[in-house]
Amino acid sequence: MAETTHTLKPGGVWPALLLVMLIGGCAAPGAAPGPQTRKAGTVAPTPAPETPAGTARPVSPAASLIDEAAELESRGAVNEAGSVLERAVRLDPSSGEAWLELARLRARSGDSEGAHNLALRALNVSSDEPGTARSARAFIKQLERSGR
Amino acid sequence: MVWLDYRIVSAFEGRRWDLPARVYARPLELAAGLPLSAAALEGHLKDLGYKAVSGEAPRPGSYFRRGESFRILTRAFPFWDGHQGALSAQVDLAAGAVRRLRAADGETLGTLRLDPKALGTVFPGAAEDRLILSPEEIPALLRAALVVTEDRRFDSHFGVDPRAILRAAGANLKAGKIEQGGSTLTQQLVKNYFLTSRQTLPRKLQEAVMAVLLELHYSKEEILTAYVNEVYLGQDGRRAVHGFGLGSQFYFGKSLTNLQTQEIALLAAVIRGPSWYNPWRHPERAKERRDRVLGYMASAGVITEQDAAAAASRPLGLRKAAAGTADYTPAFLALVRRQLARDYGADDLAQAGLMVFSTLDPMVQTAAEEALETGIRSAEARGLGSRLEGAVVVTHPHTGEVLAAVGGRRLRFDGFNRAIDARRPIGSLVKPLVYLTAMETGRYSLATPVEDVPVTVALDDGSTWSPRNFSGTPHGRVPVVRALAESMNLAAVNTGLDVGVDLVAHRLGELTGGDAPAPNPALLLGAVDFSPLNVAELYGVLASGGFRTPLRAVLEVSDASGNALERYPLNVRAAADPAAVDQVVQAMQQTFERGTAKSAAVPPGLRAAGKTGTTDGGRDSWFAGFTGDRLAVVWIGRDDNEQTRLTGSSGALPVWSEIMTRLPTTSLVGHTGAEQASVQIDYATGRLVRAGCADAISVRLPEDTELEVDPACDPGRQSIVERGKEWLKRLTR
Secondary structure: OOOOOOOOOOOOHHHHHHHHHHHHHHHOOOOOOOOOEEEHHHOOOOOOOOOOOOOOOOOOOOHHHHHHHHHHHHOOOHHHHHHHHHHHHHHOOOOHHHHHHHHHHHHHOOOHHHHHHHHHHHHHHHHHOHHHHHHHHHHHHHHHHOOO | OHHHHHHHHHHHHHHHHOEOOEEEOOOOEEEOOOEOOHHHHHHHHHHOOOEEOOOOOOOOOEEEEEOOEEEEEOOOEEEOOEEEOOOEEEEEEEOOEEEEEEEOOOOEOOEEEOOOOEEEEOOOOOOEEOOOOOHHHOOHHHHHHHHHHHOOOOOOOOOOOHHHHHHHHHHHHHHOOOOOOOOOHHHHHHHHHHOOOOOOHHHHHHHHHHHHHHHHHOOHHHHHHHHHHHOEEEEEOOEEEEHHHHHHHHHHOOOHHHOOHHHHHHHHHHOOOOOOOOOOOOHHHHHHHHHHHHHHHHHOOOOOHHHHHHHHOOOOOOOOOOOOOOOOOHHHHHHHHHHHHOOOOHHHHHHEOOEEEEOOOHHHHHHHHHHHHHHHHHHHHOOOOOOOEEEEEEEEOOOOEEEEEEOOOOOOOOOOOHHHHOOEEOHHHHHHHHHHHHHHOOOOOOOOEEEEOOOOEEOOOOOEEOOOOOOOOOOEEEEHHHHHHOOOHHHHHHHHHHHOHHHHHHHHHHHHOOOOOOOOHHHHHOOOEEOHHHHHHHHHHHHOOOEEOOOEOEEEEEOOOOOEEEEOOOOOEEOOOHHHHHHHHHHHHHHHHOOOOOOOOOOOOOOOEEEEEEOHHHOEEEEEEEOOOOEEEEEEEOOOOOOOOOOHHHHHHHHHHHHHHHOOOOOOOOOOOOOEEEEEEEOOOOOEEOOOOOOEEEEEEEOOOEEEEOHHHOOOOOOHHHHHHHHHHHHHO
């Protein structure tokens, strides 16, 4: 209970907000007195009510299938590995890792266009998997560099 | 004689090796956390023909349930990605989800895949259908019942039974006409092969000779197995039901292994005359014959007298003729055929014994069928229309898999398939795409005020078009979120005209994977014809964060020995701006909170997004929406395009809600992969507000979204009272 003062939100948002307001004000000198506007990103975040309280992402049911696919691929059963990874995506479409592994497998089988799209999808669902998001970004860059 | 020998052997061999492609449903794959109730799991196991046992589960295809725990011994199955042996597993459920999966040795299992349900065959030419059984799959009781009722000396005769013929001849002489057959099972099999019911003497002689020849070439067991798979058992619309495997599903909605004595007796009874003894049409006649079969079985010592009496006291136990099992799903099979037709000829499908692994989810299919029937009946009872028809498509939006397809009220009718072929105006279902296009220009967000005011558009032909709101009243300036949630026509038209009808039409073409529709202004209110399947594909882009995933009904194909042939892999294509999609989806969530789907009876706490659609004169009632893992599109209307009193909310929405309520499903999760800000805006004005002030709703927006600030509710300021409340809240936390 450190915050017994007037601070609204934790983390000293006030100064930032004031700064933004000042900058906003300075950026448009002499603008017609209309409604005040603000960028969404500069507003102190309100906890979104729909986020389930205190959720660390649980172990994905896709995890064991991702392992199984790796095992299949190591034995040269590439198509079968693809089929297993799709089962992983079906079970947990929010698993960035499953999408990313599918993208990597697709790239290894020579379809870099398909791989690129799957990697974008991996990035798209990885908002709560920072590690996966980083890997997805790196993989996308790599595909783009190699002129997919 | 040689000719007859050639004909009968080639018929027998032909049937033995001409295996029509067999279609399997998607297997149920269990994993910890998967939403699933104990009742649903047990229902599915029974549907697969698993036997409930007590104590340990002793043989493949059985389970033992105690409360919410199941011990299951699965059957081995040649899956496309490898043969899976029979597995013993312990499945613990709790609070409507899988809590834990363990192997027999107690070790945790990642997933457990059950064997898939066989759906039937793809039959491109002949309208015969069957589920082929192997000799081991034929219950001993069925064999005994067939022998005692049809052919007592089957195990000893040589194809014909002179004593039976003499007995029949005597009876026929007495009656002065042919009344009794005296045919052996072998003779009946021959007759079935050549499909003729003419009972002339030369024909009978020919049959007898062929029966003897057949017995010379094949063993009794081979002949009996062929008989069990061949015999005609009834008519299901255009489909002829052959063999006991399918017959069991057709009459009882369960597999042959799960039939009770009286049910086996009924099947043995109807083979004498499937239409004369049709148990739905002539229940008393069928029951009398069934009980006579039970009597034969008792007197031959196959069952005891007590068992026969007990069985005879039971009702026929037929499945409901209209609803019930998802075994014959012509609307879905049409999709399967369409997808396979690209790679396989009719001959391959009819003969090569292909194993087709489809995407159908039997639980979803049953829920969709029943929900549609209930919904239409209820709409008619409420006086909203008569002679209504409908269609449903359910998909897994992230993988593009079609989980269920219902083509109309007559479920088993392989005719006009509204899920694929009924192309109807989509009405307001187009609006999310209008706003998506607007947001993709970068000039619009959820909070942008749009004008819900009258507009008149000059058309190319010199006339004018003045659309109206459904309620008749314009709402003035409203934010996009409210305009979409409450489905305001004028706001959609004004927005669409601002961004350009051409652009909206172009995007519609791209997102459906088809041609762009004609860019008429009326397109902005859904004057474009799509089938429910098209809508499912289009809304799939919204449900999967802006990625287009072509729909699939078939995942894989193997040959008769289980070798992998074809795979239809998952492909996605980034097709829309994820941040724009995320905003449109949030507005579609408000449809349930405050908009046109407020009346929906969805499970509390389930986050879903959707859109109603109604066309002029209530000709089409649509609802399309999705949760985290399912997307469903429902259409209700009339085939003759007559008016009804339906709206999207009164007709299609209750069906949609019923499907989502009956099925385990997960809540929608918003993803964009981009940096977003979570803020509160006023639902009425779209202005930035602080929580609890004005009519605040919480939304996620791209960080650079410019928002007008509501001076009375500025999130930068708080009243003394609010500040005090906040402080108290923190103290008590």
